[in-house]
Amino acid sequence: MSTVINRDAGSVRIAPASEELKAGVENLTLPDPLGFGNLMTPIMALAYYRDGSWETPRLTALEPLRLAPHTQALHYGQAIFEGMKAYRNLGSLFQSRSLLFRPYDHANRFNRSARRLGMPPIDEEVFVETLEQLVAHVDKLVPNKFAQSLYLRPAMFGATDHLSVTPSTEYCFVVVATPSDAFFTTPIKAWIERRYSRAGAGGTGCVKAAGNYAASFAAAAPLREQGFHQLLWLDANSRTYLEEFTAMNVFIRWNGKLATPPLSDTILPGITRDSLLALAEPLGLDMEERAVAVNELLDAIRAGADIELFGCGTGAVIAPVEAVGDESGLRLCLPAPTVAPTLRKHLLDIHHGLAPAPKGWQWPVGTRKQP
Numbered sequence: 326m327s328t329v330i331n332r333d334a335g336s337v338r339i340a341p342a343s344e345e346l347k348a349g350v351e352n353l354t355l356p357d358p359l360g361f362g363n364l365m366t367p368i369m370a371l372a373y374y375r376d377g378s379w380e381t382p383r384l385t386a387l388e389p390l391r392l393a394p395h396t397q398a399l400h401y402g403q404a405i406f407e408g409m410k411a412y413r414n415l416g417s418l419f420q421s422r423s424l425l426f427r428p429y430d431h432a433n434r435f436n437r438s439a440r441r442l443g444m445p446p447i448d449e450e451v452f453v454e455t456l457e458q459l460v461a462h463v464d465k466l467v468p469n470k471f472a473q474s475l476y477l478r479p480a481m482f483g484a485t486d487h488l489s490v491t492p493s494t495e496y497c498f499v500v501v502a503t504p505s506d507a508f509f510t511t512p513i514k515a516w517i518e519r520r521y522s523r524a525g526a527g528g529t530g531c532v533k534a535a536g537n538y539a540a541s542f543a544a545a546a547p548l549r550e551q552g553f554h555q556l557l558w559l560d561a562n563s564r565t566y567l568e569e570f571t572a573m574n575v576f577i578r579w580n581g582k583l584a585t586p587p588l589s590d591t592i593l594p595g596i597t598r599d600s601l602l603a604l605a606e607p608l609g610l611d612m613e614e615r616a617v618a619v620n621e622l623l624d625a626i627r628a629g630a631d632i633e634l635f636g637c638g639t640g641a642v643i644a645p646v647e648a649v650g651d652e653s654g655l656r657l658c659l660p661a662p663t664v665a666p667t668l669r670k671h672l673l674d675i676h677h678g679l680a681p682a683p684k685g686w687q688w689p690v691g692t693r694k695q696p
């Protein structure tokens with residue numbers, strides 16, 4: 326399977342939205358409070374893969390897709406997604422109105438997810454330009470406040486109408502967007518999941534397969550009623566080591582070092598995680614990738630150690646954990662975070678163009694040469 330669209334940067338022509346759709350955006354105002362998913366932008370990007378090639382995405386009205394009840398993805402879950410954000414440019418480092426964060430890394434991970442599920446990759450230039458064009462069209466709905474963003478959700482699913490247990494021959498690529506408030510602005514409670522596993526060796530844990538998330542819902546639902554916000558998953562083999570949260574990678578600060586589990590085929594290579602590792606040295610932090618046993622964490626908390634636990638991901642940026650619990654009735658509180666808020670502020674400064682970052686992290690929307 327290969328992608329046929331393969332043009333030089335800046336030469337991909339994404340079909341623009343109609344004047345009527347553009348006018349529809351101008352008539353909208355942001356909800357207050359903004360929340361998450363309360364307002365979907367009225368424009369989405371859409372493309373189909375048929376007869377061995379991707380068509381060029383077009384910007385079109387956000388409306389239901391017509392799917393046959395025997396659409397492949399509905400039965401066999403051949404579906405992937407990305408989660409990324411466009412931030413209002415609040416600095417003077419770039420000219421553009423908004424900035425995408427590390428869009429080529431998201432494109433690359435999207436294609437790794439696609440390949441893992443036997444789906445056709447999308448040309449990275451097409452992926453990034455599609456996002457840029459969508460953001461440029463709905464610029465009015467990119468929130469202006471610090472830590473708010475336009476959350477972007479590229480997704481791909483098998484669209485063939487057939488019940489055979491084989492990969493689809495047709496695929497749908499769609500990108501929707503929603504103005505979003507910062508998530509988890511106050512510390513969260515994490516549930517150490519000891520019954521279910523998120524990912525097994527050789528499985529799909531290291532990509533963004535839709536089914537990974539569905540498999541967490543049954544475990545998470547009752548915990549939300551008890552005030553917990555995220556599941557903290559352990560390795561499926563020994564139930565000994567921290568892997569990650571349902572939608573964030575995990576870090577602990579202890580003994581003067583920040584540690585995060587090394588990547589494996591059961592951990593999603595988070596772009597925020599990677600950013601933190603890259604920022605460690607400039608920020609003067611001692612960071613390491615190492616296995617962290619859950620008992621090491623719990624013993625340290627019980628002993629009253631100066632320890633910090635936090636999650637990181639596109640949605641939350643950085644979410645400090647104030648308490649952990651598990652099914653045995655364990656309930657432990659952690660000291661107030663010290664490093665996590667500093668890291669969060671630094672990353673958000675980068676997201677908003679207020680602080681410089683490595684090349685390619687801050688991607689100015691709409692400044693690429695148009696054909």
Ligand SMILES: Cc1ncc(COP(=O)(O)O)c(C=O)c1O
Nearest residue numbers: 572573574593595596597638639
């Ligand atoms: C399972 C999982 N781990 C980690 C992350 C964090 O990844 P990123 O920083 O790229 O958003 C996410 C969110 O995408 C996730 O779903």
